[in-house]
Amino acid sequence: MKIAIASGKGGTGKTTIATNLAYIADGSGRKVQYLDCDVEEPNGHIFLKPKIKKTRAVTVDAPEVDLKKCTGCGKCGEICQYSAIVHLADNNVLTFEQLCHSCGGCLRVCPADAIKPKPLNIGDIESGTAGDIEFVQGRLRLGSIRTVSLIKEVKKHIKRDSLAIIDVPPGTSCPVVEAVKGADFVLLVTEPTPFGLNDLKLTVGLVRALHLPFAVVINRYGIGNEDAEKYCKAESVEIALKLPDDRRIARKILSIEEGASKEALKKAYRRAAFRYHPDHNPNDSDADKKFVLVNCAYELLAEDKPCEKLLEEIKSWPNFPEDDKYKLDNLWGHFLWWREKFFD
Amino acid sequence: MKIAVTSTGKTVDSQVDPRFGRAAYFIIVDTETMDFSAIENNNVAAAGGAGISSAKAVIDAGAGTVLTGNCGPNAQRTLGAAGVKLYTGVTGTVSEAVQLFKSNKLAEAAGPNVQSHFGAGN
Numbered sequence: 235m236k237i238a239i240a241s242g243k244g245g246t247g248k249t250t251i252a253t254n255l256a257y258i259a260d261g262s263g264r265k266v267q268y269l270d271c272d273v274e275e276p277n278g279h280i281f282l283k284p285k286i287k288k289t290r291a292v293t294v295d296a297p298e299v300d301l302k303k304c305t306g307c308g309k310c311g312e313i314c315q316y317s318a319i320v321h322l323a324d325n326n327v328l329t330f331e332q333l334c335h336s337c338g339g340c341l342r343v344c345p346a347d348a349i350k351p352k353p354l355n356i357g358d359i360e361s362g363t364a365g366d367i368e369f370v371q372g373r374l375r376l377g378s379i380r381t382v383s384l385i386k387e388v389k390k391h392i393k394r395d396s397l398a399i400i401d402v403p404p405g406t407s408c409p410v411v412e413a414v415k416g417a418d419f420v421l422l423v424t425e426p427t428p429f430g431l432n433d434l435k436l437t438v439g440l441v442r443a444l445h446l447p448f449a450v451v452i453n454r455y456g457i458g459n460e461d462a463e464k465y466c467k468a469e470s471v472e473i474a475l476k477l478p479d480d481r482r483i484a485r486k487i488l489s490i491e492e493g494a495s496k497e498a499l500k501k502a503y504r505r506a507a508f509r510y511h512p513d514h515n516p517n518d519s520d521a522d523k524k525f526v527l528v529n530c531a532y533e534l535l536a537e538d539k540p541c542e543k544l545l546e547e548i549k550s551w552p553n554f555p556e557d558d559k560y561k562l563d564n565l566w567g568h569f570l571w572w573r574e575k576f577f578d
Numbered sequence: 579m580k581i582a583v584t585s586t587g588k589t590v591d592s593q594v595d596p597r598f599g600r601a602a603y604f605i606i607v608d609t610e611t612m613d614f615s616a617i618e619n620n621n622v623a624a625a626g627g628a629g630i631s632s633a634k635a636v637i638d639a640g641a642g643t644v645l646t647g648n649c650g651p652n653a654q655r656t657l658g659a660a661g662v663k664l665y666t667g668v669t670g671t672v673s674e675a676v677q678l679f680k681s682n683k684l685a686e687a688a689g690p691n692v693q694s695h696f697g698a699g700n
Contacts, residue, residue, distance in 0.1 A: 317628075317630035317634075322634070326659060330630060
């Protein structure tokens with residue numbers, strides 16, 4: 235099973251979703267691979283912190299001309315669509331290997347057999363493990379344009395018996411097509427802003443053209459506007475998940491302002507933890523729940539990431555309402571509801 | 579002697595195009611007679627390699643000198659390989675540029691004066 239995590243716009247949270255998906259799937263006991271195909275800027279390693287065990291250089295073929303054999307016919311320059319080989323006069327032939335796409339055209343049309351392939355290093359593939367997750371990432375060499383070739387090499391590491399999470403580069407151009415190609419499912423991450431929507435539309439067009447099954451994740455839900463949701467509805471596109479922009483909730487529990495210092499945050503946490511601690515509230519049957527919510531809010535603000543364990547606990551609490559407002563997704567909807575119940 | 583000037587239009591009264599690879603036109607001027615012809619540049623919207631293709635077009639047109647605003651490394655290397663002299667930083671109209679060149683008031687470029695993709699607008 236191959237799941238590609240893509241987005242038109244950059245910075246919507248592709249890598250956040252992809253690495254979390256890999257992390258959670260790993261916890262479910264199956265074999266998981268995380269493949270960072272955003273080879274121009276691989277950043278999944280920041281979150282998964284893998285131990286890299288192997289680094290392999292990837293090379294492609296570029297032309298090398300033996301000017302002694304060259305007859306000056308100019309056919310190599312004519313066939314090249316990328317100006318990677320250019321014939322000026324007689325046997326004056328220049329090559330620009332960084333522009334070569336390795337089509338092999340010049341090698342084939344040369345009547346004098348004067349052109350030979352020579353290896354050109356385009357980047358590295360680094361592989362290792364992050365816990366039980368098999369980690370693979372491509373790292374394109376600075377200045378190289380061979381993004382697609384390197385992505386192909388990264389994807390060769392996909393194992394059939396694994397759940398492969400593919401972190402796709404942003405945009406809708408060739409590297410994206412290569413990265414999503416052959417996926418069993420594509421998750422399109424967007425944010426509810428005009429920029430997010432514009433690029434979501436482009437990406438939906440792309441995955442439809444490739445006949446790939448897909449669904450949308452709206453990240454930072456609650457900011458911007460509702461146009462992304464409306465678009466999905468109009469186009470009958472499934473929204474798999476809405477992840478709310480949730481810092482406000484956490485800040486409210488701790489009664490702290492945006493941009494507060496670390497010390498102020500710690501102070502606010504201690505104050506709230508003291509106030510809501512079950513030992514100090516023996517008559518409040520909900521004191522333990524309030525205490526968990528306080529801890530959850532602090533983890534989020536201090537670590538800059540939600541604590542899944544605490545959220546899971548919140549989710550297990552009974553008496554959750556069937557109101558649409560709280561169905562943002564299973565975890566955060568619960569958090570939101572309990573927060574409003576106890577702290578507003 | 580034939581020289582090529584990058585131009586925004588089809589005549590010698592047009593402004594010099596500051597870009598080499600993605601110039602709108604190349605005006606090929608005969609410095610003795612001041613006869614000229616305009617070559618439309620097919621590489622204006624090329625994804626890459628515009629400088630190289632443009633250099634090839636100028637070389638094929640028989641120009642021994644190029645006057646332009648900016649020129650990147652690939653185009654410079656191509657022109658240099660064919661022995662074409664390069665002058666960058668040229669402004670004004672095409673005919674003004676040719677007059678400056680004829681009166682030896684331009685200095686030959688020692689190398690590319692901008693990076694690749696400078697004129698690609700991104």
